[in-house]
Amino acid sequence: MTRSRVPFYFVLYLVVLVELLAVIIERDSTELELQARLNEYATIQDSIIALYSQPILLDVQEETDWLISGKDSAHVLISISNLHTREEKAGVKYYINPDEEGNYYNVIVDKETGNGDFYFKTNTIGTYNFDVYCKLRRQLPRYLPDIIIEGIYAKVGTDYKATSDTVDFRIKAKRQQQTFDKPGRG
Numbered sequence: 001m002t003r004s005r006v007p008f009y010f011v012l013y014l015v016v017l018v019e020l021l022a023v024i025i026e027r028d029s030t031e032l033e034l035q036a037r038l039n040e041y042a043t044i045q046d047s048i049i050a051l052y053s054q055p056i057l058l059d060v061q062e063e064t065d066w067l068i069s070g071k072d073s074a075h076v077l078i079s080i081s082n083l084h085t086r087e088e089k090a091g092v093k094y095y096i097n098p099d100e101e102g103n104y105y106n107v108i109v110d111k112e113t114g115n116g117d118f119y120f121k122t123n124t125i126g127t128y129n130f131d132v133y134c135k136l137r138r139q140l141p142r143y144l145p146d147i148i149i150e151g152i153y154a155k156v157g158t159d160y161k162a163t164s165d166t167v168d169f170r171i172k173a174k175r176q177q178q179t180f181d182k183p184g185r186g
Helices: 008-053 086-090 146-156
Strands: 057-060 063-067 074-081 093-098 104-109 116-121 126-137 161-163 167-174
Touching: 008 146, 057 126, 057 167, 063 074, 074 167, 093 104, 093 116, 116 126
Parallel strands: 063 167
Antiparallel strands: 057 074, 074 116, 093 126, 104 116, 126 161, 126 167
């Protein structure tokens, strides 16, 4: 009876081939997982870019009637929408274009909401027209992973500034009509 002997190197060759096949299969599955994750990151980046590409919208009451008094000033709320981070809300800068100069006005920004409080003071009766818009630097949330932020910066740049639409509004300044009694009435 003859025994067939399988050479040692042939067995070793088969073991190496099986291990190589296992490594190739593992590499392919890891590449597929990586590609799926990169596609997921790209989807997240595109949705964030679309969210941040929405226009900044301002909303102001079109017309405000105000009674002139010695102490008070007119107050108009400027509401802002499509801001997403605290840094954006705190960094809003409002610009007012008045029809005529010489009257006192100021805008104070609420750092929590980004809304503006417009204050106006005059001693002259009349209708005053204003245009308002704002500018800000768009800032991504800090909780986003670096790979997503880097991808967004690669697509839109690192210094992304936005300007809102321009909204006009009016303040009608009036004096309170005073009624006087005739002298000598008791």
